[in-house]
Amino acid sequence: MTEDRRSIHRKNSKKKHKNHRDNIKSNSHGNKTRDFSLYQLAKHMKKRLRLTFSFFIIIFLVVAIRIVYINATNGADYQKIALSQLKSKSTTKTLAYKRGTIYDTNGNILAISEDSYNLVLDCYVITTGDESRNSRLKENDDSRDIYKKSTIEAITTNIEGLDEKTITAALEKSPNSHYVVLNKDNKYSYDQVKSLMGILEDDKKNTYLGGIWLEKIYTRKYPFKSLASSVIGYTSSGNKGNIGLELEYDEELNGTEGKIYSYIGSENEKVENIKEAEDGNSIVTTIDSNIQKIVEDKINQFNDEHANVAREGAGSKKTAVMVMNPNNGEILAMAQYPQFDLNDPSNLSVYYTQEQIAAMSDEDKTNALNEIWNNYCLTATFEPGSTVKPFTIAAALEDGVIKPSDTFYCDGSEKIGSNVIHCGKRSGHGAETLEDALSNSCNDVLMQIGGKIGIESFTNWQNIFGFGLKTQIDLPGEASTASLMYTAETMKEIDLATNSFGQGYNITMIQNGAAFCSVINGGYYYQPHVVKRITDSDGNTVKANEGTLVKQTITKETSDLLKSYMYTATISGTAKAAKVEGYSMGGKTGTAEKLPRGNKKYVLSFIGYAPQTNPQVVIYVVVDELNDADQTQGKYSSGLARDILTEILPYMNIYPDE
Numbered sequence: 001m002t003e004d005r006r007s008i009h010r011k012n013s014k015k016k017h018k019n020h021r022d023n024i025k026s027n028s029h030g031n032k033t034r035d036f037s038l039y040q041l042a043k044h045m046k047k048r049l050r051l052t053f054s055f056f057i058i059i060f061l062v063v064a065i066r067i068v069y070i071n072a073t074n075g076a077d078y079q080k081i082a083l084s085q086l087k088s089k090s091t092t093k094t095l096a097y098k099r100g101t102i103y104d105t106n107g108n109i110l111a112i113s114e115d116s117y118n119l120v121l122d123c124y125v126i127t128t129g130d131e132s133r134n135s136r137l138k139e140n141d142d143s144r145d146i147y148k149k150s151t152i153e154a155i156t157t158n159i160e161g162l163d164e165k166t167i168t169a170a171l172e173k174s175p176n177s178h179y180v181v182l183n184k185d186n187k188y189s190y191d192q193v194k195s196l197m198g199i200l201e202d203d204k205k206n207t208y209l210g211g212i213w214l215e216k217i218y219t220r221k222y223p224f225k226s227l228a229s230s231v232i233g234y235t236s237s238g239n240k241g242n243i244g245l246e247l248e249y250d251e252e253l254n255g256t257e258g259k260i261y262s263y264i265g266s267e268n269e270k271v272e273n274i275k276e277a278e279d280g281n282s283i284v285t286t287i288d289s290n291i292q293k294i295v296e297d298k299i300n301q302f303n304d305e306h307a308n309v310a311r312e313g314a315g316s317k318k319t320a321v322m323v324m325n326p327n328n329g330e331i332l333a334m335a336q337y338p339q340f341d342l343n344d345p346s347n348l349s350v351y352y353t354q355e356q357i358a359a360m361s362d363e364d365k366t367n368a369l370n371e372i373w374n375n376y377c378l379t380a381t382f383e384p385g386s387t388v389k390p391f392t393i394a395a396a397l398e399d400g401v402i403k404p405s406d407t408f409y410c411d412g413s414e415k416i417g418s419n420v421i422h423c424g425k426r427s428g429h430g431a432e433t434l435e436d437a438l439s440n441s442c443n444d445v446l447m448q449i450g451g452k453i454g455i456e457s458f459t460n461w462q463n464i465f466g467f468g469l470k471t472q473i474d475l476p477g478e479a480s481t482a483s484l485m486y487t488a489e490t491m492k493e494i495d496l497a498t499n500s501f502g503q504g505y506n507i508t509m510i511q512n513g514a515a516f517c518s519v520i521n522g523g524y525y526y527q528p529h530v531v532k533r534i535t536d537s538d539g540n541t542v543k544a545n546e547g548t549l550v551k552q553t554i555t556k557e558t559s560d561l562l563k564s565y566m567y568t569a570t571i572s573g574t575a576k577a578a579k580v581e582g583y584s585m586g587g588k589t590g591t592a593e594k595l596p597r598g599n600k601k602y603v604l605s606f607i608g609y610a611p612q613t614n615p616q617v618v619i620y621v622v623v624d625e626l627n628d629a630d631q632t633q634g635k636y637s638s639g640l641a642r643d644i645l646t647e648i649l650p651y652m653n654i655y656p657d658e
Contacts, residue, residue: 091122091178091262096217097255098537099239100280102232102246104289105332105532110232111246111342113218116187119159119196120179121167126151126211127175150208158196159188187219222342228292230375231285231334231475231530234342242345243373245283245530247476252534255280279537286330286532294647295321295335302623302640303337310629314338317625320376321644322509324618326517326609328547329526331473332617336376345373377513378478381506382624385590386441386574387607388467388502388512390519390562392449393434395461397558401452404561408432410444416497421447424591438565439573441589443501450500456488458496464553465515466525467507473528481506502590512607513620515553520563520586520609520618523554567612575606577638580645582656584612587641589634594625602631606638610649611657619645 102111126147148171152164162182170180193214199205200212220235233244241250258277265271299319306315316337323333338351348357348368360368374380396402412428413420423429423444429436437445450458462468468485470478484506486495498504510528518525527548534543566586569575575587587608594601604623609615621641625631 093213093215093260093262095258095260095275095277096215097257097277098218098279099220099235099255100253100282100537102253103282103284104287104292105285105330106288106290107284108289109223110228110285110287110289111220111222114221115190116217116219117190117193118215118217119155119162119182119188119193120213120215121151121170121177121182122211122213123171123174123177123180124211125178127171147208147211151211154196154199154209154212155182158199159193181215187217224289224293225341225343226339227289227296228287228334229339229342229345230336230373230377231287231331232342234345243477244375244475245285248474249283249531249534252283253280255537281537281542282535283531284533284535286325286332286530287334288332290651291323291648292333292335294651295323295333295644296339298640298644298647299335299337302636302643306627306636309627311627313627315627316623318376318380318622319624319640320380320509320622321640322377322513322618322620323644323648324513324517324528324620326521326615326618327524327526329514329517329528330532330547331528331530334375334377334530338372340372345369375475375477376622376624377509378473378475379508380624381479381481381484381508382594382603382622383503383505383592384507384512385502385592385603385605387516387588387590387605388507389438389441389446389500390566390588391461391465391515392446392453392458392500393438393565394519394554394558394562395458396449396453397561398461398554399453399457402434402449404434406434408434408437408445408448410437410442412444414444414447414497416447416494419494421494421497434561435565435568438562438588439569441569441574446501447497450496451493453496453500455491455493455496458499459486459488459491462499462505464551465518466511467505467515469511471510471514471528473510474531478510479508481508481511502592509620509622513618516607516609516620517618518553519559520566520615522556522559523552525550525553563609563612563615566608570608574634575608575638577635578606578608578641578645580610580642580649582658583610583645583649583654584658585610585645586612587638589638591632591634600631601625604631604634604637606634606641608641608645610645611654613657616654617645617648617652 099113101109101113104110152167155162155167156164166182170182174180196212197214200209200214220239222232222234229244231244233246233248234242235246236242239254241247241253246253256278259275261273263271299321303315303319307313309315314337318336320336321333322331324331340350341347346369348365351372352360352368357365393402397404409431410423410425410429412426413422415421421443423442425440425442428444429440429442432440432442432445436442437449453461462485468482470480472478486499486505491499495504514525514528527550529545529548532545533541536542563586566575566588567584569589570579570585570587574589578587578589579585585608587606590603590605590607592603592605593599594603602625604626605621607618607620609618619641621637621644623637623640626633626636628636
């Protein structure tokens with residue numbers, strides 16, 4: 001029994017041992033199979049990842065190539081679409097700059113840009129809406145009607161002269177526009193828009209008024225209307241200067257526009273970027289508005305008095321006057337007849353009847369306006385006549401070909417070659433000193449002096465005094481007279497003779513005025529100018545002009561001699577009609593016959609100064625074709641100068657000294 005049990009136990013043990021070995025073999029084989037499967041799976045996954053990655057690379061390349069293709073073939077079109085969509089959600093508003101102010105020498109305003117407003121509609125916002133405002137409305141609200149109705153109501157109840165029909169027409173004409181100005185012809189003042197402005201600035205009242213805005217602009221105004229009109233000039237649309245200082249200093253006076261760029265942000269909020277406008281510089285002129293007004297009043301009175309005397313119309317074809325400071329070249333007044341209103345510069349009805357205007361062609365109207373706008377003191381050229389006799393005598397004294405003690409004899413004419421040229425007094429003045437010759441305005445003696453100077457030196461002296469050259473005054477339109485002068489090569493003896501007393505060549509008023517100042521101030525030639533200072537928008541001086549000394553023309557000794565001669569001319573000579581009672585002064589008249597000779601048309605002139613010892617003011621008067629049967633009477637130009645000086649000398653604190 002026991003052995004049988006042991007035998008059974010051994011058999012069972014062997015069997016278990018075998019089974020254990022079999023299990024071990026089986027497990028080992030299973031592990032190997034499982035490892036192989038994981039390897040295969042990993043390998044498969046890598047392959048799939050590579051395929052997937054390759055697929056996406058291919059897709060990316062295809063898309064990239066497509067984008068390049070689209071950009072190359074239709075890129076511009078898509079860019080326009082994108083920009084158009086962006087524009088529909090954004091607006092750009094312009095901020096106007098303020099053009100600089102023009103002041104007279106005392107700080108009085110001659111030209112200023114005043115605040116005014118455009119009423120602007122953003123038709124797109126009103127008719128179509130924007131995301132910001134539509135997101136606040138319910139889907140069943142008619143946003144277009146509520147915005148349109150609110151817009152019309154706000155405007156018609158607060159702006160006089162605008163009705164529903166006008167506003168509706170603007171909206172229908174440009175429904176996609178962000179900028180439509182309702183008042184193109186008439187700009188609104190602050191008082192006209194302040195009630196609407198208050199509504200637009202009130203968040204509780206402007207809920208449905210996102211399509212209205214008031215654009216601040218500036219309107220150019222001239223408080224003194226026609227005062228110094230040809231000097232100041234005027235502006236046209238776009239702040240563009242026309243004639244005068246407005247043109248000459250256009251860049252200085254103009255500023256830089258600002259911008260407000262608005263767009264709808266990612267959260268439907270309104271975002272604004274602002275670049276502020278920069279205002280222009282202002283200019284302070286040398287013009288004294290009080291002196292200017294005195295001059296213009298006297299000019300107008302003179303022409304009224306002589307109107308319709310010998311012919312129908314004004315007292316002269318043109319009358320012009322300059323008043324200068326001889327010690328620095330400042331223009332204190334520059335005036336002419338007729339003047340024009342700077343606030344309405346194209347209005348011809350002041351000078352012509354409606355019938356005359358209706359008969360004019362466009363070219364006729366343009367020519368008429370240019371005749372009014374042109375600054376006679378700068379643009380007109382004419383023979384100076386006897387006002388240049390002091391220059392001939394000065395040149396001869398400087399050259400040493402005559403002495404102050406010399407005497408001459410006038411027999412009434414001079415024979416130059418085969419030509420006989422007469423003196424104004426055909427019977428002759430007889431024996432004359434230099435003082436007598438200038439005081440009597442003797443052509444005969446001046447021709448003798450011109451012959452002593454000679455052609456080469458005479459033309460050189462004309463150049464020294466600036467005849468034929470631009471003065472470079474800081475105003476536009478100055479005429480060049482170089483082609484109206486003789487040169488040493490073209491001048492003949494007869495030309496020298498006539499040039500010596502002011503005929504045969506042309507000058508401008510500004511040339512003669514600047515040169516004359518040097519003759520009576522000790523010989524110092526200053527560049528004439530009308531602006532003394534430029535300031536920025538804060539009032540700081542950017543540039544100052546206290547007078548530019550260009551050259552010395554003659555010595556002080558010669559200057560003193562010429563002043564003594566011209567003093568006598570106002571006491572007992574041809575210029576005595578210019579004498580202001582109680583004041584010492586000097587001057588010279590001029591009478592120049594216009595071409596063709598014998599037409600009985602003349603330019604009358606007077607140029608003078610005061611006081612005698614230390615001249616503070618120079619006046620130059622020119623009357624072109626006086627309305628009188630006898631246009632040669634120099635008493636009229638001298639008398640006009642006297643009337644002006646009588647008022648401006650006391651104003652300038654120049655007191656009587658005789």
